[in-house]
Amino acid sequence: xxxxxxxxxxxxxxxxxxxxxxxxxxxxxxxxxxxxxxxxxxxxxxxxxxxxxxxxxxxxxxxxxxxxxxxxxxxxxxxxxxxxxxxxxxxxxxxxxxxxxxxxxxxxxxxxxxxxxxxxxxxxxxxxxxxxxxxxxxxxxxxxxxxxxxxxxxxxxxxxxxxxxxxxxxxxxxxxxxxxxxxxxxxxxxxxxxxxxxxxxxxxxxxxxxxxxxxxxxxxxxxxxxxxxxxxxxxxxxxxxxxxxxxxxxxxxxxxxxxxxxxxxxxxxxxxxxxxxxxxxxxxxxxxxxxxxxxxxxxxxxxxx
Amino acid sequence: xxxxxxxxxxxxxxxxxxxxxxxxxxxxxxxxxxxxxxxxxxxxxxxxxxxxxxxxxxxxxxxxxxxxxxxxxxxxxxxxxxxxxxxxxxxxxxxxxxxxxxxxxxxxxxxxxxxxxxxxxxxxxxxxxxxxxxxxxxxxxxxxxxxxxxxxxxxxxxxxxxxxxxxxxxxxxxxxxxxxxxxxxxxxxxxxxxxxxxxxxxxxxxxxxxxxxxxxxxxxxxxxxxxxxxxxxxxxxxxxxxxxxxx
Numbered sequence: 001x002x003x004x005x006x007x008x009x010x011x012x013x014x015x016x017x018x019x020x021x022x023x024x025x026x027x028x029x030x031x032x033x034x035x036x037x038x039x040x041x042x043x044x045x046x047x048x049x050x051x052x053x054x055x056x057x058x059x060x061x062x063x064x065x066x067x068x069x070x071x072x073x074x075x076x077x078x079x080x081x082x083x084x085x086x087x088x089x090x091x092x093x094x095x096x097x098x099x100x101x102x103x104x105x106x107x108x109x110x111x112x113x114x115x116x117x118x119x120x121x122x123x124x125x126x127x128x129x130x131x132x133x134x135x136x137x138x139x140x141x142x143x144x145x146x147x148x149x150x151x152x153x154x155x156x157x158x159x160x161x162x163x164x165x166x167x168x169x170x171x172x173x174x175x176x177x178x179x180x181x182x183x184x185x186x187x188x189x190x191x192x193x194x195x196x197x198x199x200x201x202x203x204x205x206x207x208x209x210x211x212x213x214x215x216x217x218x219x220x221x222x223x224x225x226x227x228x229x230x231x232x233x234x235x236x237x238x239x240x241x242x243x244x245x246x247x248x249x250x251x252x253x254x255x256x257x258x259x260x261x262x263x264x265x266x267x268x269x270x271x272x273x274x275x276x277x278x279x280x281x282x283x284x285x286x287x288x289x290x291x292x293x294x295x296x297x298x299x300x301x302x303x304x305x
Numbered sequence: 306x307x308x309x310x311x312x313x314x315x316x317x318x319x320x321x322x323x324x325x326x327x328x329x330x331x332x333x334x335x336x337x338x339x340x341x342x343x344x345x346x347x348x349x350x351x352x353x354x355x356x357x358x359x360x361x362x363x364x365x366x367x368x369x370x371x372x373x374x375x376x377x378x379x380x381x382x383x384x385x386x387x388x389x390x391x392x393x394x395x396x397x398x399x400x401x402x403x404x405x406x407x408x409x410x411x412x413x414x415x416x417x418x419x420x421x422x423x424x425x426x427x428x429x430x431x432x433x434x435x436x437x438x439x440x441x442x443x444x445x446x447x448x449x450x451x452x453x454x455x456x457x458x459x460x461x462x463x464x465x466x467x468x469x470x471x472x473x474x475x476x477x478x479x480x481x482x483x484x485x486x487x488x489x490x491x492x493x494x495x496x497x498x499x500x501x502x503x504x505x506x507x508x509x510x511x512x513x514x515x516x517x518x519x520x521x522x523x524x525x526x527x528x529x530x531x532x533x534x535x536x537x538x539x540x541x542x543x544x545x546x547x548x549x550x551x552x
Contacts, residue, residue, distance in 0.1 A: 172409050172416045172424065179406040182395035189355065189393075190467055191381030191410040 002162075002249070006155055016147035017219075018263055022256045023151075023158045024215050029239040029251030030165055031208025036237070037245035038169060039201040040181030041091075044099040045106030046236045048086060049206035051228035052109065053079040053213025058126045058223040059119060068132045072157070072214045079210020080203055082109075087202030091195060103230060110228040126223040154215050161208060166248060168204070177201055181246070209236075242283055244290025253292045308333040308501050309354070309471060314363035316349050316525075323349040325525035326363065331471070336493075336502040338512045340536075341522030342545065347505045348390060350522070351473045354503075355387045356380035367471070381410070384470035388461045390479055390505070396449035400440050403448050403459055405431045407466025431466070438462040438492065454485040458492065465496065472496070474504045478511060490515060513537070 010019040028050055035041050056078035057071040064070075090101040113120040120126055134153050135141035144150045168174055179187040180194050180201075188194045217223050226232065235258070243254020261279065265272040287294045309331040316324040324346040331337055339347050352358040354365060356377035365373045367383055375383070395403045408430045409421070422428065435441040438458040443451060448459060457477060464472055477493060478486045490511055493504070506512045512519060513533045521529040521536060523545045529536060536542055 167420070168417050170420050170422075171418055172412075172421045172427075174417075175402065175406055175409065175421045178398060178402075179395055182397055183393060185357075186389075186393045186395065186463065187406070188377050189357070189381060189387055190407045190463065191378050193376075193378045 003159065006159070010148060010151045013260075014263065016151050018259065020147065020151045020154050020219055022259050023154055023252075024212050024219060025239065025255040025259060026252035027158050027161055027215070028209050028212035029236060029243065029255045030162070031205050031212060032236045033205075033240055033245060033251040034165070034169070034177070034208065035201055035205035036240055037247070037251065038174065038177045038181060039198060040184075041198060041202070042095075042099045042237075043090075043102040043202075043205075043233075044237065045086075045102030045104070045230070045233050046205075046209055047228050047230065047232035048102070048106035048109050049079040049083055049209035050213040050216070050232060050236070051106075051113065051223075052082045052206075053210025054217045054223045054227050055113065055120055055126065055213075056210070057214035058129045058217040061129045061132070061217070062126065066132070067137075068134055068218070071132070071218070072211065075210050075214025075217070076207055079213060080207040082210075083203045083206025084199075087199050087206065091198055091202065103233065106228065106233055107230060110225070110230070113225055113228050120225070121223070123225055125225055129217060129221045129223070131218050131221055150219070154219065157211065157215060161211060165208065169248060173197075173200075178246075238280055240290075242280060242290055244293030244296070247290065247293045247296055250290045250292030254290060257291060306333045307331065308368055309503075310366040311350075311354070312364045312366070314350070314353060314365060315361050316346070316353055316358060317361040322525050324353065324360075327522075327525075327527055329520060329527070331501055331503060334499075334501055335518070336497045336504060336516055338504045338506060338516035338519045339522055340506065340509075340512055340519060344524075345522035346525040347522050348475055349525075351387060351475055351503070351505065354380075355385055355473060381467055384468075385473065386464040386467045386469035386471075387473040388464040388475060388477055390475040392453075392456045392460055394448045394456060394459055394463065396447070398448060399445050400448055400451065400455075400459055401431060401435065401444040404434050404462045404466045407463045408434070408468075410466075411468055434462050434465050437465065437496065439488075454481055454488075457481060457485075457489065461489075461492065461496070469500060471501045471503070474502060476505055476507060478506065478508060486511065 010016040013019040032046050035043055053075035057075035060066055060074045061071045086105045090098055093101055114122060131144065133141045133143045144153045176187065176192055176197055180197060184194050239254040239258045240251040242258055243252065244250025261276055262272055265275045289297060307330055311327055311329045313326045313328065314324060315326055327350060341347050349358065353360045356375050359374045364371060367385065372380060372383060395406065405427060408427050412427060432441060435444055438461055440455060440458055440462060443455060451459060461477060478489050481489060486508065504516065517532060519531060519533060519536045520527055521542050529539045529542050
């Protein structure tokens with residue numbers, strides 16, 4: 001069902017670039033949801049991994065004549081390493097201190113990218129990033145310049161990520177993450193090394209966000225400095241809350257609704273945030289389980305009776 | 306054979322000595338009780354054994370191994386489980402999931418790939434425990450929605466899930482009415498057949514009819530050890546704990 005919807009999606013959305021943008025941010029929100037929705041760790045600096053993935057793949061594409069695989073691999077690897085280090089340090093603290101530490105690290109990366117102009121392009125961003133063809137050497141090589149082709153290229157990665165994520169979250173490991181979210185002390189008493197498991201969750205979450213970053217670079221042929229800015233972190237949190245944290249598909253829906261509304265409202269006024277803000281507040285107040293969470297609990301109740 | 310021994314076990318919080326040089330011995334497959342007024346150091350004593358608090362001094366021996374200062378998750382794998390005084394469950398997971406997480410901890414904590422609900426051995430063991438604690442019919446209910454009495458049983462079920470050798474029961478009947486208390490005591494008698502148990506309780510009746518040996522804590526120290534009759538007759542105990550009245 002989900003596959004079908006995502007295949008038809010670019011043809012019903014206002015324009016295909018929006019559909020591509022939605023599935024990339026959907027992936028980003030899903031990656032974030034591992035940490036927030038499943039493990040219960042509120043990171044307020046997830047822009048760091050989105051940005052690391054984006055810059056890593058962008059820089060390697062600009063500087064070398066590498067394949068599309070290498071650029072995505074670089075995005076994944078650098079964001080995972082970043083999450084490995086930042087996670088190690090941030091997980092020394094809990095709750096609000098943890099959230100502030102993640103925010104601080106993301107802002108540090110932002111200023112590093114801002115000042116290190118020779119590497120990152122600084123404030124104007126990293127420009128003129130080529131989009132190499134989608135190829136397997138010796139087998140095939142397809143250029144992915146048209147929006148439709150590029151959409152399906154991204155969709156292939158997003159689908160693969162969705163399947164992997166679903167398996168992880170339904171595995172015993174995924175259940176332990178939920179146990180930690182619900183009651184970390186008890187999880188530890190049950191014999192789980194919760195610090196290490198939280199760290200793993202952080203790295204996984206960072207890697208998936210980095211994959212979204214790498215795809216975003218290919219999508220725009222550009223990396224903007226604002227991808228590392230704290231407002232991006234905030235947007236990720238908003239998308240997740242809007243869709244339904246802790247539900248598998250919720251954040252994806254949240255990202256879609258967020259970007260779709262942004263697209264419509266910003267057509268009328270540049271102050272689109274003024275309109276999106278109240279919608280977000282009302283959603284959180286009246287549907288704390290998010291859009292998907294509310295629909296799910298409704299259908300669950302319906303199917304039980 | 307002795308299974309647990311503490312030597313001069315001590316915990317100091319700032320200026321307060323919560324547990325003061327406690328020597329304690331538990332024989333295998335025995336049920337021993339600890340009583341004492343609030344603040345006597347009973348829960349702190351438990352938390353040191355389970356690895357939640359590192360001791361300030363002294364040693365803990367478990368099955369001949371010095372486990373002093375081991376982290377909690379390691380102690381759990383050695384075979385010590387706690388059922389907590391304040392209900393300590395996974396509220397937004399089902400009753401089944403609550404116990405399953407505990408059972409799974411003995412097997413596949415780093416399995417990322419297979420679906421959790423396809424591990425039949427874990428599921429069977431979980432159902433077995435749910436039947437023991439009489440929650441099998443409520444397995445799909447969210448733990449947060451269970452009545453208090455059932456939550457207390459779930460608490461014990463989670464502890465049993467880790468397949469312990471030694472079970473620390475911290476006031477398992479806290480907040481239960483007399484009928485539920487009797488039920489819970491029956492449950493404890495049933496599970497006591499296979500393992501060693503240390504029980505902390507406030508309800509004198511409960512303690513007196515279930516335990517062979519009682520240790521009395523007062524202000525962090527052990528002031529008496531004996532069988533129920535000896536404890537009831539003990540002058541010091543009656544003064545600090547039973548309020549001087551003979552029961």
